[in-house]
Amino acid sequence: MTLFNAQAGERTLIGTRRAILAVGFIPLLTQPLGALSMAPVENFLPPGPLAWLPQSVISYLLQPSVSWLLTLVTALALALGIWQARGWGFILSSTLGAVGLLVHQAICRGYGHNNHAELGLLMLLLALPAYALADRWQQRRGKSLQAQDTLVALTFLFLLSYVLVGALRFSAGPGIFDPHNMWAWMVERTAEGSAGGFFTWESIGQQPTYAWLLAVGFPVVTLLELLAPLALVWKAYRYVFLVAMLGFHLGVVLFMRLVFVENMLLLLILLVDWAAIVDKFRTWRSRMASG
Amino acid sequence: MTNFFLVLVTLVALMWATPLRAYFRGLPWPHALVTFGFCYVILVGQFLGESRQTYPFTQWNMYCRREAQAPAKWLEIIGRTTTGETVRLDVNALQPALGHLRLRMRLNDLLLKEELQQPKVADDWLRVLAAWQEQASGQEFTQVTVERMEWTSAEEKPSRQLVRQIEVAP
Numbered sequence: 001m002t003l004f005n006a007q008a009g010e011r012t013l014i015g016t017r018r019a020i021l022a023v024g025f026i027p028l029l030t031q032p033l034g035a036l037s038m039a040p041v042e043n044f045l046p047p048g049p050l051a052w053l054p055q056s057v058i059s060y061l062l063q064p065s066v067s068w069l070l071t072l073v074t075a076l077a078l079a080l081g082i083w084q085a086r087g088w089g090f091i092l093s094s095t096l097g098a099v100g101l102l103v104h105q106a107i108c109r110g111y112g113h114n115n116h117a118e119l120g121l122l123m124l125l126l127a128l129p130a131y132a133l134a135d136r137w138q139q140r141r142g143k144s145l146q147a148q149d150t151l152v153a154l155t156f157l158f159l160l161s162y163v164l165v166g167a168l169r170f171s172a173g174p175g176i177f178d179p180h181n182m183w184a185w186m187v188e189r190t191a192e193g194s195a196g197g198f199f200t201w202e203s204i205g206q207q208p209t210y211a212w213l214l215a216v217g218f219p220v221v222t223l224l225e226l227l228a229p230l231a232l233v234w235k236a237y238r239y240v241f242l243v244a245m246l247g248f249h250l251g252v253v254l255f256m257r258l259v260f261v262e263n264m265l266l267l268l269i270l271l272v273d274w275a276a277i278v279d280k281f282r283t284w285r286s287r288m289a290s291g
Numbered sequence: 292m293t294n295f296f297l298v299l300v301t302l303v304a305l306m307w308a309t310p311l312r313a314y315f316r317g318l319p320w321p322h323a324l325v326t327f328g329f330c331y332v333i334l335v336g337q338f339l340g341e342s343r344q345t346y347p348f349t350q351w352n353m354y355c356r357r358e359a360q361a362p363a364k365w366l367e368i369i370g371r372t373t374t375g376e377t378v379r380l381d382v383n384a385l386q387p388a389l390g391h392l393r394l395r396m397r398l399n400d401l402l403l404k405e406e407l408q409q410p411k412v413a414d415d416w417l418r419v420l421a422a423w424q425e426q427a428s429g430q431e432f433t434q435v436t437v438e439r440m441e442w443t444s445a446e447e448k449p450s451r452q453l454v455r456q457i458e459v460a461p
Binding site (some may be wrong): 033111115116122127152165167169181183231 | 360416
């Protein structure tokens with residue numbers, strides 16, 4: 001057992017920072033707030049830190065022009081963070097980008113259910129400047145910087161969210177995995193629409209095989225989630241976890257139109273040895289060039 | 292409580308992996324402070340179970356609650372146009388910012404229960420949905436109907452029950 005990213009250098013850290021910030025553009029650009037101008041403001045239930053603000057500030061934030069400004073400032077901050085990727089410029093711009101996206105997503109959630117799709121990303125966006133600040137602190141103390149101090153911690157925090165999903169599901173009891181419940185769950189979610197309208201609730205409901213497949217696969221996926229941090233120290237587990245989770249997220253898109261694209265990308269960013277892939281590609285290219 | 296012990300046992304067991312234990316032992320204190328700070332707020336969010344208050348650190352309850360042998364229940368929201376055509380109003384597709392079941396779950400809370408909750412709020416949302424559909428398709432609507440669908444098993448037929456019908460100004 002060896003620790004994943006234990007030998008990672010600054011190049012991997014910078015690349016990871018840039019990639020995580022880039023994922024932030026997905027919810028920002030695909031969930032336009034300006035279009036919510038017709039939503040009934042009196043039904044807005046501010047989540048988290050937004051609830052601490054006076055009602056007048058919240059009403060101001062919900063105006064379409066302010067929403068567009070928020071999106072623009074957040075996009076600029078994320079872009080600046082990607083460009084800088086180190087030093088105080090990165091700390092300030094990534095903090096602004098993280099806070100901007102936090103408010104953006106709070107507005108989306110204020111009108112409805114507090115879903116989980118972007119929460120792993122938000123957590124990592126908030127952690128990025130905090131770890132960069134810790135790096136600066138280390139430098140001031142005259143200590144050398146280790147990329148693994150940040151990379152392993154970021155991956156651990158992200159995988160912790162999978163542990164918590166797994167623990168909560170197992171603690172709910174075996175009824176959660178009952179084939180009838182799987183069937184009912186698939187029918188309800190397919191009624192919301194499947195990707196490309198490929199399945200309908202009638203077609204899913206009349207084919208109990210799908211529910212049986214899910215009833216077999218779901219406990220396995222949940223166990224993999226509960227033990228997610230093993231991916232940091234056990235290479236075989238990392239591959240199995242990655243393939244299983246990507247497959248699970250894709251299945252959820254196909255059957256239930258619940259898109260966890262941010263999580264899929266973050267899994268790839270954090271659990272694939274990109275430095276080794278780039279090195280292999282460079283070696284292959286130089287071999288090809290030299291004939 | 293089971294949830295708490297399951298998380299505790301899993302995390303303690305994972306620390307048996309020597310590389311992970313060595314990593315945490317060797318972590319410089321500024322990084323350790325950030326890591327444990329984040330772990331603390333993540334775990335508080337999980338165990339407090341008040342996701343709206345603790346956002347963005349919420350409880351990770353993704354498909355973790357369901358009554359045993361409960362039937363499948365969902366809402367069908369249908370708009371009637373000025374030409375008499377009926378159109379299914381796709382809540383998730385109309386506003387991506389309220390997709391991911393965000394608005395759908397809110398409407399379920401309001402309309403899927405046996406007794407109608409906050410009818411004015413529900414009606415406000417149904418009118419807004421009709422207006423959004425009108426913006427998207429150019430069709431004008433006169434009426435929005437909500438039906439509660441219930442399906443017990445594949446061998447039986449699903450049932451359909453009218454729960455709300457409102458007139459909307461075209």
